[in-house]
């Protein structure tokens with residue numbers, strides 16, 4: 001998809017399809033008003049006949065509108081002017097794309113970024129118009145035999161911006177394009193079936209990313225070296241699999257050496273059978289998405305590199321496959337983690353924390369300003385928050401507040417759960433320093449308590465994306481969350497420091 005930006009009034013703009021908003025009730029936005037003025041009140045006369053009221057979800061496609069050179073005009077309902085917030089804006093943009101797709105227009109010009117959106121400026125409206133549009137047009141066809149798109153697919157969208165803000169809006173557009181590319185990468189990796197998305201495949205894709213951007217340096221730590229580092233917790237998860245584990249490291253250097261990096265750690269379980277504590281078979285296919293934390297690190301790193309943000313960023317993604325076999329870990333087995341702390345594995349299905357803990361210890365070497373891990377960690381998080389909010393737990397409240405704020409701005413929200421010492425007791429083990437599960441109660445919190453024991457050296461936050469990383473059902477698909485949240489956090493953090 002191609003995105004452009006421009007500043008021109010609708011009566012002068014050629015296009016296969018001009019998109020303009022109408023508020024409830026029948027109140028024309030400035031762009032629609034300009035079309036109306038050019039065409040001798042054509043729009044207002046039509047609307048008066050009752051063809052469209054302006055509610056969100058409504059639209060009206062018109063051909064040969066008098067007074068303007070565009071072939072079509074798509075009027076899109078924008079709801080009550082006073083109620084227009086960022087969530088409505090998203091619905092309006094998405095609805096416009098759904099409608100354009102059906103017209104057969106290959107190109108469109110949208111005036112929707114000109115809408116007044118509560119607490120959002122032009123830059124935000126442009127950046128997220130790109131992100132929401134690209135998200136809506138996403139398709140994953142890598143494994144369909146018929147791949148060709150028809151000739152009549154939308155290829156190019158031009159967004160209209162106010163002339164006096166054109167420069168800022170151009171940079172917002174390229175941020176939007178980079179963000180959308182990062183989200184797409186995360187979704188492509190997530191959707192890819194586990195037989196074609198092994199730890200080795202992820203390591204190869206990481207190398208590709210390193211080739212695409214000179215600012216990204218990639219290293220892959222192999223099992224032999226993990227042994228030497230003492231990562232026995234990580235290795236205990238992959239020991240039942242024929243696929244070797246990989247620890248993939250991205251280093252994006254956008255700032256000087258003096259600037260401490262943010263480290264993103266992503267759970268990369270390319271398939272989670274549960275291991276010997278095997279999962280029930282229903283919906284087990286969805287455990288191919290158990291590497292979406294890692295995919296979000298790939299996506300965030302790609303987006304930041306695409307934006308050329310002047311920050312330092314490290315990505316650490318442990319990638320493994322969790323399988324039952326004659327060599328698999330058995331319940332009750334005890335392992336020593338890289339930190340020296342010992343772990344009794346009571347349930348081999350609580351594997352995410354076992355790979356993350358060693359990745360967290362490994363992250364100390366980067367002397368991080370902040371470490372954020374991202375993981376499809378607990379079914380309990382889906383029970384608590386459903387698919388709308390990512391679970392957030394942190395050992396540093398200001399960091400948690402920043403992430404919550406970034407989620408709101410990006411429309412990719414998280415919700416904080418407590419990380420109190422009281423919960424830690426649930427992890428006690430008679431045989432090791434800790435057990436890897438904490439019982440039925442507060443499963444998301446006890447999982448985070450486990451990780452917290454490996455994150456004592458720095459400010460750390462944990463994002464549990466078990467509910468948000470993909471949607472189930474007939475439109476089953478990876479969402480690319482929380483790439484928008486992460487990238488927004490990194491932008492905000494950078495802007496505050498400068």
Ligand code: BES
Nearest residue numbers: 347349350351376377378379380437466
């Ligand atoms: N990958 C799963 C968590 C998961 C389950 C995410 C369903 C999304 C949907 C994780 O490895 C897991 O199996 N967690 C267990 C932990 C339990 C054994 C303490 C769970 O949530 O049941």
Ligand code: MN
Nearest residue numbers: 272349350351
């Ligand atoms: Mn599991």
Ligand code: ZN
Nearest residue numbers: 269272290352
């Ligand atoms: Zn898992």
